[in-house]
Amino acid sequence: MKITKVQIHPVAVKRRHRTVVGSGSGMEIPGADAAPTESEFAFLELETDEGISGVGEWSDLGQAFDPVAMQRQLEENLVGINPFDLEALFAHLQVDRSTCCAVDSALYDLMGRALEVPVYQLIGGRVRERxxxxxxxxxxxxxxxxxxxxxxxxxxxxxxxxxxxxxxxxxxxxxxxxxxxxxxxxxxxxxxxxxxxxxxxxxxxxxxxxxxxxxxxxxxxxxxxxxxxxxxxxxxxxxxxxxxxxxxxxxxxxxxxxxxxxxxxxxxxxxxxxxxxxxxxxxxxxxxxxxxxxxxxxxxxxxxxxxxxxxxxxxxxxxxxxxxxxxxxxxxxxxxxxxxxxAPRETPGLGVALDRAQLRRLKK
Ligand SMILES: [Mg+2]
Structure with a gap:
């Protein structure tokens, strides 16, 4: 199995309220009128020559994210590789940790879907229910x-x-x-x-x-x-x-x-x-x-x-x-x-499916 295509979907979603962490005395403490924090995300989809695809996530992006440049960089690094070759790929992939995580998730999703098992079965099996x-x-x-x-x-x-x-x-x-x-x-x-x-x-x-x-x-x-x-x-x-x-x-x-x-x-x-x-x-x-x-x-x-x-x-x-x-x-x-x-879902891979209508509606 080889990766043939890379797609990226950027979105923005609001949190339920404003979220701040400690920064010392004198910091502003949000009240009920504080606007909710908005977070930016991107979703990675990797397609293969076997018609199986896998998804990964860049979570709460804190820095400027250029989906076009990122897609090009990942195409250069991922197209043609076997999703099971994790050690070889991660030894050479020169990306930040967040991108590495998005790729890692999409590869595990692909592996699970290819073998028709949930991801937890690939990484040690289940030691607890939830x-x-x-x-x-x-x-x-x-x-x-x-x-x-x-x-x-x-x-x-x-x-x-x-x-x-x-x-x-x-x-x-x-x-x-x-x-x-x-x-x-x-x-x-x-x-x-x-x-x-x-x-x-x-x-x-x-x-x-x-x-x-x-x-x-x-x-x-x-x-x-x-x-x-x-x-x-x-x-x-x-x-x-x-x-x-x-x-x-x-x-x-x-x-x-x-x-x-x-x-x-x-x-x-x-x-x-x-x-x-x-x-x-x-x-x-x-x-x-x-x-x-x-x-x-x-x-x-x-x-x-x-x-x-x-x-x-x-x-x-x-x-x-x-x-x-x-x-x-x-x-x-x-x-x-x-x-x-x-608890994880029992369906193959990560067990989640992207909602296309939501991706379009929340598009950044
Ligand atoms: Mg902490």
Whole structure:
């Protein structure tokens, strides 16, 4: 089987509300009148000489994206290759991680469709029924968070990840509110988005851990494993850190005993194939993992779900909130949460189909 054609479909979709993460004291905290955040996406379709096609996603594009130039570049690199030749392709493909992830997803979709099995069967088989999801609560005014938590609990979510790193007083009010609203059984993680100094991280975590925290992500600025280790030593809360652009960062984290949990996701690492390699290092070191997110639509979420149900190390609730955070999706049918979790579809490949009418309507 050989790839014969590359197509790219850019779209834009609004989130349900304005989403901001911590950037320190004095940052603007969105209220009810803040316009919803709009995210740009692109979808990759690879066709083959056997009449099978596969899809991938560029999620929440943060930079200028030129679909014409990208199509040309991918045609030069992908037309004529066998979709099963992952090692050979990724050894030479000179693209950013986001593009690498889109290609990786489309190749896994193609392989699954060619063999008529769901992707999870290609990457280890199923070790759990579904991926548990922690609803991500962005920095917002307190009364909006109160309503949001109640709504998400009614949808079945019992795990939450609160973005902190605004004013510590606001952060504490929100953590206390989530604990009171969601109850003693709810799992609550914090994500400080790397905004605190070393001293602030230690002082603030000590102040907030009375509310019962499952972990704190990116507590300290600079992505320095030695600093993370100092924070971990000083507090009684588990430490979580992202592994993405640098694979070797996972080795730094291991050497410094800096974390309890890593946060990784296909868009960050460059696809399912590379995530599995990072997970192998974490497993060898006895470090657990969760799936982070750049907040994907249906195709990207599908790749995440297949990775999540096939990876024993992903033991913490993951951040796969896209299907409930965007006002619309481009797959038909869209994903639905079951008791705060997502399960893969049993149809071949990623198990999702692009909705052509939605692609036209949401075209960027
Ligand atoms: Mg994070």
């Amino acid at each position: 991926v548990e999801v922690s609803w991500v609560v962005y920095i917002r005014q307190v009364k909006l968070i109160s309503t949001e938590i109640q709504q998400m609990q009614e949808m079945g979510f019992n795990a939450f990840k609160l973005k902190v790193g605004a004013d510590i007083g606001h952060d504490e009010t929100c953590v206390r509110l989530i604990r009171q609203t969601a109850g003693p059984q709810a799992q609550i993680k914090l994500d400080a988005s790397g905004v605190w100094s070393l001293e602030e991280a230690i002082a603030y975590i000590r102040r907030l851990e009375q509310y019962g925290l499952q972990g704190v992500e990116s507590p300290v600025r600079g992505r320095c494993a030695a600093d993370l280790a100092r924070v971990r030593e000083a507090v009684n809360t588990r430490i979580i850190e992202h592994v993405w652009d640098r694979w070797d960062y996972v080795l730094d984290l291991v050497h410094h005993q800096a974390v309890d949990i890593i946060n990784l996701f296909p868009e960050g690492c460059g696809g399912i194939f590379r995530c599995k390699k990072v997970l192998a290092v974490a497993e060898a070191a006895g470090i657990e993992a969760l799936l982070g997110s750049t907040v994907e639509l249906g195709v990207g979420t599908a790749a995440q779900v297949h990775l999540g149900v096939s990876s024993p190390g992903i033991t913490y609730p993951s951040d796969l909130i896209g299907p409930a955070m965007y006002q619309e999706d481009v797959i038909d049918p869209p994903f639905e949460y079951m008791n705060g979790g997502l």
